[in-house]
Amino acid sequence: MEVVLFYIAASIALTTSILVITRTTASHALIYLIVSLLAVAVIFYLLGAPFAAALEVVIYAGAIMVLFLFVVMMLNLGPSQVAQERRWLEPRMWIGPSILTLILFFEMVYILAGTPALTSGVAVSAKEVGERLFTTYLLGVELAGFLLLAALVGSYHLGRRYMRARREEIG
Amino acid sequence: MEVGFIMILPLVVGAMLGALVLVWWERRLLGFLQDRLGPNRLGPFGVGQMVADLIKLITKHDWVPPFADRLVFTLAPVAIVAAMLMGFAIVPFAPGWHIIDLNIGLLFFLAMTSLAVYGVLLAGLASNNKYSLLGGLRAAAQMVTYEVFMGLSIMGVVILTGSFNMSEIVRAQEDLWFFIPQVLGFVVFLIAGIAEAHRAPFDLPEAEHELVAGFHTEYSGMKFALVMVGEYLSVILTSAIIVTLFFGGWLGPDFLPPIIWFSLKTGLFICFFVLLRAAIPRPRYDQLMSLGWKILLPITLVNLLVTGAVVLLAKG
Numbered sequence: 001m002e003v004v005l006f007y008i009a010a011s012i013a014l015t016t017s018i019l020v021i022t023r024t025t026a027s028h029a030l031i032y033l034i035v036s037l038l039a040v041a042v043i044f045y046l047l048g049a050p051f052a053a054a055l056e057v058v059i060y061a062g063a064i065m066v067l068f069l070f071v072v073m074m075l076n077l078g079p080s081q082v083a084q085e086r087r088w089l090e091p092r093m094w095i096g097p098s099i100l101t102l103i104l105f106f107e108m109v110y111i112l113a114g115t116p117a118l119t120s121g122v123a124v125s126a127k128e129v130g131e132r133l134f135t136t137y138l139l140g141v142e143l144a145g146f147l148l149l150a151a152l153v154g155s156y157h158l159g160r161r162y163m164r165a166r167r168e169e170i171g
Numbered sequence: 172m173e174v175g176f177i178m179i180l181p182l183v184v185g186a187m188l189g190a191l192v193l194v195w196w197e198r199r200l201l202g203f204l205q206d207r208l209g210p211n212r213l214g215p216f217g218v219g220q221m222v223a224d225l226i227k228l229i230t231k232h233d234w235v236p237p238f239a240d241r242l243v244f245t246l247a248p249v250a251i252v253a254a255m256l257m258g259f260a261i262v263p264f265a266p267g268w269h270i271i272d273l274n275i276g277l278l279f280f281l282a283m284t285s286l287a288v289y290g291v292l293l294a295g296l297a298s299n300n301k302y303s304l305l306g307g308l309r310a311a312a313q314m315v316t317y318e319v320f321m322g323l324s325i326m327g328v329v330i331l332t333g334s335f336n337m338s339e340i341v342r343a344q345e346d347l348w349f350f351i352p353q354v355l356g357f358v359v360f361l362i363a364g365i366a367e368a369h370r371a372p373f374d375l376p377e378a379e380h381e382l383v384a385g386f387h388t389e390y391s392g393m394k395f396a397l398v399m400v401g402e403y404l405s406v407i408l409t410s411a412i413i414v415t416l417f418f419g420g421w422l423g424p425d426f427l428p429p430i431i432w433f434s435l436k437t438g439l440f441i442c443f444f445v446l447l448r449a450a451i452p453r454p455r456y457d458q459l460m461s462l463g464w465k466i467l468l469p470i471t472l473v474n475l476l477v478t479g480a481v482v483l484l485a486k487g
Contacts, residue, residue, distance in 0.1 A: 006213055027243065033287065062285025063315055066292065070311045073296050073304060097480035124324070126275065167232060 013039035026072045030065060037061040050076050051126040069114040172482045178270050182259055190403035195221040197403075197445050202220050205448040225396075227281070231435055233392035236298065243297035248394045251290030251401035258283035263338045265421045265429035276337040277329065280412060284367055290315045290401065291376060295386035306385025309456065310376035313366055318462045321363035323390035323471040327356040327478040341420035349418035355474040357417045359467050364409035366459070368402065371448040409418050 016036035023029035037060045045053035133141055195210060202209020213219025235241055257355040263269040273279050287339060288311065293306015327336060331352065332343040343349075351359045366373040387398045414420060414436040421429030423436075451478030454462070 023242075027240070027293070031243070031289075031293070048273045050273075051278070054275045055283055057282035058278060058285055062282060062288070063318065066285075066288055066311055066315050069289075069292055069296070070308065071317075073292070073308055074312070125277075127333075 002046055006043060009042040009046065012036075013043065022089065022132045024082045024089065026081075027069070031160060033068075034065050036062050037065065050123060051129045052124075056105040133156050177268060178268065179260075182270065183256055184437050186256060186259055186404055186407065187405050190400045191225065193403045193406065193441065194399070195222060195395035196441075197448075200442065200445045201449050204446065205433065228396040233390035233394065236300075236389050238299045240297040240299065243293050244389070245394070247294035247297060248390065248401065249290075251287055251294065252285035252397050252404065254283050254290065254464065255401055255404035258287075259411075261337050262408070262411045262415060263341055263420060264433050266338075268430065269338065269452055273334065274336055275282065275335045277325060277335040277340070277416075281318070284321070284405075285314075285318055286331055287401070288318075291386050294398070295376075298386070298423060300389055302382045302383060302384075303388045306376045306382050306388070309382075310369060310386055311423065313375060313459065316460065317363040317366035318472050320359050320444065320467045321367060322464065323468075324356040324359035325416055327353045327474050328435060330475075330478050330482055336419075337415055339464075344419040345421060348417065348419040348422075351365075353417060353474070354477070355470050356478075357413075359452050359471050359474070360416070361413060362467065364413065364484050365447065366442075366463075368405040368409055370402065370444060372408060372451040372453050373459060374453065374457060380467060385386070399456065406441060406444050407437070410437045410444065412436040413440055 013036050016032045016039065019032040020029045020036060023032065037056060041053045041061070042054040044050075044056055184377050198220070199217065210217035210220035235244055258280055260270040263272075274327050291310040291314070292307050293410065295303045295305075297311065298304070328340060328349050329341055331349060333338065333339045334343075340349075354468040368377050375385075376382075382388070387395060390398055411433075415434065417434050421433045425428070427435075438486035
């Protein structure tokens, strides 16, 4: 049963990922990307990581993709952009990347064919994830914290400069 | 007692009917609060108004603007309603009365509210209208912002319970309802819940005196009805979640069955939502944002810190 569910979710994830890169309208590509992330969340759940699955939906699909869509809305790309995308996505553009990806794909199949299943199928609770994050992977958590703090300070600074310039402009 | 999946159909029908009744009840209550009558022509107390509204919306011309992105325009209202209905799956109405007793229940609710943003956003984008686009942009910024506090404010409850499971959260409140130790969390969650449901006073995405009707300007007929149903569903869902997290869910004195206690408490919060709409004017957009980041965020962080410290000290 779980195997069937896995293959359904995996094929949805693959199809939507391909559709993401072949769409010419940015908003349509983003919708497919969201569906792809949801499919990946289902796969996480099936592999026994419910917490990761929930975070995948809340953070990736729910927050980051909203910001992507936000930018798409701000730029408000018109038909001219679609035409440009269409020019860039000519069939001959696909030849090089496709061949390289195929080589990698066969290499991956060759490696994976020899190894047994990668997961134990045991569900990992949210508590275990939290304990690991603050013991084994504490350094990673702190580094991510630094990065977020830098982003916060940076955006604060940008906002301030903008506001000051505006105030001088007004009077 | 496990009810599980047979509850899906009654729950969907019940939630939709609830949203329909709420349309009438809100107008009636608003009328009472503003010292006027509200709908009062059809049937006793104007109850027939909701049927009349429904018939009107069904028979209206279902128009898709020629400049709109047709497919996305049609699917966006469906996405709003679907995400909200999915959220009901983890609400425990009485002991064992839930569709699924998920061990990440609370996270599932947060996931569904964050997916509901897309309905609003895509509706605004697909309409291809400047007012809709502005409404959608506002909705995106507002909902992403308030999602942060919504998630953080309920972490105090999770610390006290030690679980994301909704039934366990209710059972942990048998001695003391969480709104007493988590009063800050409750206040922030309530405000964030209103902002997430983009209800008045935080209905800036559809502020009618600046943006016509915001993200649903171009919607008519049944698509418009779906957008409205989504809004009322989110009011019901937010009330139900507030009751579950902070007011002991189905718990109450024995003379009434648990499901009645749950419905009564939820009903009370729905009325509170309506009262807010009648009482408070809409803030300006930058006021909304600075309220969020400058007041609510520090409050939730302090709440989280204090709760964590107290729980650690109590453990010894």
